[in-house]
Amino acid sequence: MFDRDFFARPVLDVARDLVGWTVRHGDTAGLIVETEAYHQDEAACHAHVGVTARTSTLFGPPGLAYVYRSYGIHALLNVVCEPEDVGAAVLIRALDPSDGLDLMRARRRLDREQDLCSGPGKLTQALDVGLHHNETDLLGAGPVRLEPPQGPLPAPVAGPRIGITKAAELPWRFCATGSRNVSKPWPPGLRETLPR
DNA sequence: GTATGGATCTTCT
DNA sequence: GAAGATCCATACA
Numbered sequence: 170m171f172d173r174d175f176f177a178r179p180v181l182d183v184a185r186d187l188v189g190w191t192v193r194h195g196d197t198a199g200l201i202v203e204t205e206a207y208h209q210d211e212a213a214c215h216a217h218v219g220v221t222a223r224t225s226t227l228f229g230p231p232g233l234a235y236v237y238r239s240y241g242i243h244a245l246l247n248v249v250c251e252p253e254d255v256g257a258a259v260l261i262r263a264l265d266p267s268d269g270l271d272l273m274r275a276r277r278r279l280d281r282e283q284d285l286c287s288g289p290g291k292l293t294q295a296l297d298v299g300l301h302h303n304e305t306d307l308l309g310a311g312p313v314r315l316e317p318p319q320g321p322l323p324a325p326v327a328g329p330r331i332g333i334t335k336a337a338e339l340p341w342r343f344c345a346t347g348s349r350n351v352s353k354p355w356p357p358g359l360r361e362t363l364p365r
Numbered sequence: 366g367t368a369t370g371g372a373t374c375t376t377c378t
Numbered sequence: 379g380a381a382g383a384t385c386c387a388t389a390c391a
Contacts, residue, residue, distance in 0.1 A: 205383070213383070215376095223376060240384050241373030247383090260383060290384050332383055352384095 173308060176231035180206045180250040180257040185343050187248065187259055187315075189322040194296040194313045197272050199264030199286050202348035205330045205341055207247070209256035212335035216256025226304050227256040234313060236293075236303040243290030244299050248307055248315070262289045262331070262342070263352045264296075288352040323347075328355060 176183055184206035191198050207214035209227070215237070216227040226235045227249060235247040235258045247258035264286035266273055273285045273295040286292040293299070298313055305311035325343040330336075331353055344351050 207383075215383085218377080221376080237383090238373090238375060240382060241375075243384050245383065262383085288384070294385095330383075334382085 173230065173232045176248060176250050177252050178250070180208050180259060181341065183248070183250045184259040184341065185325055185327070187261075188325040188343050188345050189318040191267065191316040191318075192246075192261060192264060192292075192296065192313065193268070193316060194298055195269070197266075197269035197296045198316075199266045199268075199292065199296070200345075201261055201263075202265050202345040203261075203263035203351045204343045205260040205262055206250075206343075207258050207260060207341075208251075211339060213330065213333045213337070213339075214256065214258075216258075220256070224256060227258055228254055229304065232306060232308045234298075234302050234305050234307050234311070236298065236300050238300060239290060244293040245289045246293050246298050246302075246313075260289060261292065263287050263348075263350050264292045265345075265348055265350050266295070283349055285350075287350045291352075326355065 184204045187201050187204050190201045209216035216224050220228050230253050231250050233249045235249050236244050239245045246261045249258050251257040266282055266285050277285055277295050285295045302313050307315045323346055325345055327340045328342050329340055330342045
């Protein structure tokens, strides 16, 4: 078992350390291979505007899910980080599918493993995560759960975030080396992160 | 292989 | 009324 303090740490550290964890919902699960950090101090974060009906989850207890609709179509899954009253979260951007592949294929109406969870909107569809999971606990009490990695992991690489227009220069995207299931190929000149 | 545009809806102005 | 942390089908090279 792990503790809520893990998620109360700086969001950049949590984003880096979550690479290699497992997200599980029912019979489907996958290994996290890509994350991005968002913090209220930078403009790309929803919490940047302060506490509203939409963003209140981000200021809640660490370890909760923040799920919102993107482009009117997709549900995106985040993990709330930093102490309560600080608006920050880690976006889960891609998984290596590990359990329930056939169920994922049925939900995604696709065959190729590489296409099942290689994007933030894809993985929520594959795992059947929806807006009703917003504010549920990811630490074992809710239907969607995070599980820590079994053994030591290689340090992920860091680079700029994807699909945003504000604060796009910050290198707050973290990616597992060697996975083919990332949402977008890594740019040249990738950087090793500091050891965990 | 890359490029483009449509789908669709919550939130805030 | 516009913007947006996306995905996919289609068009072209």
